[in-house]
Amino acid sequence: MKESAGTTGLILNEPLLWEKGKKGRCGFSLPRRDVEPSPPDEDLMGEGPDFPDLSEVDVVRHYTRLSQWNFGVDTGMYPLGSCTMKYNPKINEKQARLRGFSGAHPLLPADLSQGILKLMFELEGFLAQITGMDAVTLQPAAGAQGELAGMLLIHGYLKSKGRRRSKIIIPDTAHGTNPASAALCGFRPVPVKSGEQGILTPEAIIEVMDEDTAGIMVTNPNTLGLFEENIQKIAEIVHSKGGLVYCDGANMNALMGIAHMGKMGIDILHLNLHKTFSTPHGGGGPGSGPVCVRKYLKPFLPVPRVIRKDDRYSLSEDFPQSIGKLHAFYGNFGVMIKAYSYIRSMGPENLKKASQLAVLNANYIKERLKGIFHLPYDRPCMHECVFSDKFQNKQKITTLNMAKRLMDYGFHPPTIYFPLVVKGAIMIEPTETESKETLDLFIDACQAIADEAKTDPEVLRQAPTHCKVRSLDEAAAARRPCLTG
Amino acid sequence: MRYLPHTREDIDSMLQTVGVKRLDDLFSMVPENCRRTADLDLPDSLTEWELNALMEDLSAGIAVSPEYKVFMGAGSYEHYIPESVSYLLSRSEFVTSYTPYQPEMSQGTLQGIYEYQTLVSGLLGMETTNASLYDGASALAESLLMAVRITRKKTVAVSRLIHPLYRRVVQTYLEPTDYHMVELPCLENGQTDFSAVDGMGDLAAVAIQSPNFLGCIENLGAVGQKAHEKEALFITCFTEPLAYGLFKNPGSQGADIACGEGQSLGIPRSFGGPGLGIFATKKKYVRSMPGRLVGKTVDKDGKRGFVLTLSTREQHIRREKATSNICTNSSLCALTAAMYMASVGGTGMRELAALNHDKSEYLKKELTKAGFKTGFDSPTFNEFVVEFPEGFKKTHDRLLEKKIVAGLSLAAFYPELPNHYLLCVTETMTKADMDELVREVKS
C-alpha cells in the first residue's frame, strides 16, 4: 500500500481554561462607558461568575491547540455510516456570515427582512422539488426534531379526523431517535423485523398494521444501506388501515434526482441539511431538519409559514390547524443559508451526480472489502454498506479494536455497532466527495488491519497509538461522573 | 463540479469493479414506480462568483447595524463578538467534525464542551450543565418534561412572563401528552403573580423567567421556596444570561433546573437560529437529564482525557425509554459560548453586564424625563417596557425610515398591553444613539 496518512503530528499539550490565566487579564475589548454608573439594589446583585481571566493570546492558543486534537472532514475521510460526512464547501460559510444574514433580528418587520424570507421560501421549494413532496417546513432544528414534527403531524392529522391511535410501527433497523421521537408523542413503538434480504416485507407489515396503529416510521434507504423495494406496497397497506407513512430521510443522499418520495407513498419525510445538503456537523450541531409533506398535511405544518404575495414575502400565523411552534423563531436560519448556497452551486445535474457517485463509492467499497470483512447482506447497496467482525472474531478481535486501529492509519472509523440487527456492525458511508485514491487507501488500510488481526492482534487491542490520548476509560467516567472542573 | 473528484476514468474503472456498465445501473433496485420521471426542476448551477453576487444581493436590504439602530431584544440580543472568537470558529477541525463518538480523535471538541459545561455551571450557579440543546424554547420544554419524569406529577405552572414564543413551543411539546400547563398571571409591577401555586395540586414544576419577557427581575428566591413547599421542581428560564454577570444567579436562588437561550454569549443573531439551548440542573437529577454530557476520565497511561458519558440515558441506547429524542445538539454554538466567556473573563463579565444595565437605565431615565411612562416598576437589566401614547405606531413606522427600530410592540403578545413597547439597550448602543432615539420619539 501507499504510505498511509496516519502519523504522529506535533500535538501540543494544553491545560484546562481555568488552569491558566491571571486575575486582571481580559481578552475582550470592553466598549467605552459613556453613561454614569447606576448600580442596581445591593440585594439583587450576585457575585458574578468566577471565570478565569485570560488574554486574547491565551484564548487563541488554547483553542488552536484544542482544534489540533480533533479530526474533521477537512482532515481526512470520515466514513461514518448514516451521518453523510461529505465535504462542507467553504464558500457557504462565507454566505452565512454576511452581515445582512448573521446580524438580522428575528422579529424585524417583514419589509426589512425580504431577502431572508425569500431565501427561506425558495429553499422550501427546492427541497419539495428534490424529494417530490408538496410542502416543506424549515423549522425543526435537527433531524430528531424533524422526526418529532413528523409524529406531531400524524397526531394532529388523526386528531382532526377524530381519531386517536396508540401505536406506531418501527423496523428493527431504525435509528434510535425514531422510537424516542414516537414515544414523545405518546405512540408505543411496535417493532417489526426486516426480512432475510435486509428489507421489510409486505407480509410483516400486514401482520402488525391495524386500526389502532397511527402509521409506520421507515428509513429509506434503510440503515443497512438497502433500498426498501417494497415501500410502495407497504405504504398501501398502511394507508388502507388509515395510517400514515413517515420516512426518515437521513439517507436522502442516495436518491437525489433519482427517486420520488411522493410516488413511493410517503406522507411525511424529514431531511438533514447537515447530511445531504453539505452543511457542517459542527462537532454535533447545529443541524437543521426540514420536514416535507404531501399536500393534505400542509395545513398542519408548524407556524409561522413564509408566504408570498405579489413578490412580497411575509410570515403568516394564519394556519388554524397547525401543530404549533417547535422553535422560538423559525429554525436554524444560519444552516439554511449554507444548504441554499449548496443547492444553487450544484444545480440539478450535479445533485443527481452527487447521489450517483455516493452510491458508486459505497458499492466500490463493498465489492473491494467483502472478502476482508464479513458482509451479512451481499446485495447492491445504496450510499452505505454494513460489514461485521465475524471473520476477525476467531482471533478475538472485535469491531471496536479495528475501528480504533483505523485511527492509526489516518481515517475516522465508520459507525460501529449499528444497526443493531448486525452483530458487531461496521457501517461505512464514504460519500461522493471522496476520490478513488482515498477510497483505495482506506481499503488498503482495512486490508492491513485484517492482516494484523491474524498476525499481530495485540497491536489492534492497543490501538490507537498515534492520537493525543490512548484509549480512554469510559467505565470510570460513567461510574463516578465528573462533569465540571 | 469542484466538490466531486471523480474523473471519467475513475468512474469507468469503479463501475467495472462493481460489475455494472453505467451509473444508472447502480439503481436497479429502485422500482420503476418509485422513480422520478422528469429531471429535477431547479435553477442551474452557479459559479462561486455568481453565488457571491446573488447572496450579497439577498442580504443587502436587511435592517442590521451599523446602518440601523435596532433597540429590540426579546430573546435575541446584539452584543459585540470579538474577532478572535469568529476567527477561532473557522477552525475546520471544530466545524467539520461530528459528535465525538470516537473520543481519541475528538479531544478538542470534548475538552471544549467540558469547559463549556463548567463555565455555564459557574455562570448559572448550578452543579451540572449538559452539552447543549437546540434553543431556549426547546430547553424549557425539555425541562418541564424532565420535571414530570422526576416527580411523576402532571401539572406544570408556567409564568405568563416567560417568552411568549417559548410558551408556544412548550404547548406543542405537551399537546400529545396528558400533562397540562397552568399559566401564572402578571402583577402590576411586572413580576409574576405566583399566589395561585398554593391552591394547585399534582404540581410537577413551577417555571419562571428572570429577567422576564418584560425585562423585569423576578423574585426567584420566593418562587423557589413556594415551588419546594409544593414538592415541585423549581425551573428558572432565561433569554439573556449576561444578566447573571450582575444579578443573582438561578442556582443561588434554589433552582432545580436552569434553562434558556445562550445566543447572547457570542453567537450571531442569524434571524433567530442557530441558538444555544442551555440546560443545567442539580447533580442528583443528572440521570434524568436530556442531551449529551462530557465527562473527565483517564486513558490507558493515566493521562487526562474526556469522553461522552452517561449515554445510557440517550435515544441511541434506550430508544423509546430515553430521557429525550435529542441527538444532534448545538455543539459548535456551545463552543462559541465557551470561547466568548473565556475571552470576556470573570472580571469582564461583571463590567460588561454593568454596562448593559447602566446604558439601559440611562435610556429609561431619558425617556421618563421626556414625559414617557415606563411600563413597570420592577428593576430591569437591559430591557424595559415603555407605554407610549396612543398612535405611537405611526412614530414607530416613521423611525423605521430613519433606520431606527424603536423597540417591539407588545400588543401581539399581550393584548392587555396596547401601546406598550419593549426596548433593549446593550453595550453596542452609544449615548448618542440613545439621545437620538429620545429626540426622535419626542418629535
Add this chain to the structure above:
Amino acid sequence: MKEISELNLPDDVRYSETHEWARLEGDTLRVGISDYAQDQIGDVVFVELPEAGDLFGKGEEFGSVESVKAVSELFMPVGGEILSVNADLEESPEKVNKSPYDEGWMIEVKIDDPTELDRLMTKEAYIEWLKGVE
C-alpha cells in the same frame, strides 16, 4: 468474552433463563446476576434497584444494569417482596463484575411461593441452557 468452560458457576445457587441467580439464605432469597451475564454486559457502571417494600411477580422487571453502551433489564427469578437492596452498588457498581455472587448481590426477597424456586435451573441445567444460547 469467556468460554462456557471459563465461567464461574457455583453449585449453591439456582439460575434463571434471564441469567439472574438466586440463593436461599434462611427465609430470604438473595438475587444477583450470573458470571455469564456480567461478562456479556462488560464493565458495569450503574445498577438501578427497587426500594424495600416493593412487590414484584415472577419474571417482572425489578431494575436494570448499565454498561457504558447498553442497558440490561433485571427480572425477578421468583415473585415476592423486596426486603433490602445492596446499597454498596450505588458507589461501587464494579462489584457486580468482580464478585457477582458475593459482594455484587442485588436484592433480598421474601418469597411468595417457595415452590417457584424449584423451577429455576441447577448449575448443570444452566450450562446446557447456555450452550443453546451460544
